[in-house]
Amino acid sequence: GGGYAWAEPRAGLGLSAPIIRIAHQAAELLASDRLGRVRCCAGPGCGWLFVDASPNRGRRWCSMEGCGNRAKAKRHYRRATGRA
Ligand SMILES: [Zn+2]
Numbered sequence: 001g002g003g004y005a006w007a008e009p010r011a012g013l014g015l016s017a018p019i020i021r022i023a024h025q026a027a028e029l030l031a032s033d034r035l036g037r038v039r040c041c042a043g044p045g046c047g048w049l050f051v052d053a054s055p056n057r058g059r060r061w062c063s064m065e066g067c068g069n070r071a072k073a074k075r076h077y078r079r080a081t082g083r084a
Contacts, residue, residue: 042060
């Protein structure tokens with residue numbers, strides 16, 4: 001209806017294929033109703049963005065295995081030693 005549409009290039013994309021796919025998915029996210037759920041990870045120096053799909057919208061970390069675990073370990077260390 002006069003809007004825009006994605007078209008896959010006919011020629012092979014070679015090494016740039018993954019980045020084009022990521023750009024495509026980012027564009028879809030920016031145009032979706034999930035945009036309001038995009039958060040930046042609270043991990044120091046992380047900066048990753050993620051879609052908070054948790055029911056209470058309280059997710060803070062890009063992943064519990066990475067930044068979430070480091071924050072948990074840091075809290076435990078502070079409690080156990082009294083040091084920052
Ligand atoms: Zn993170």
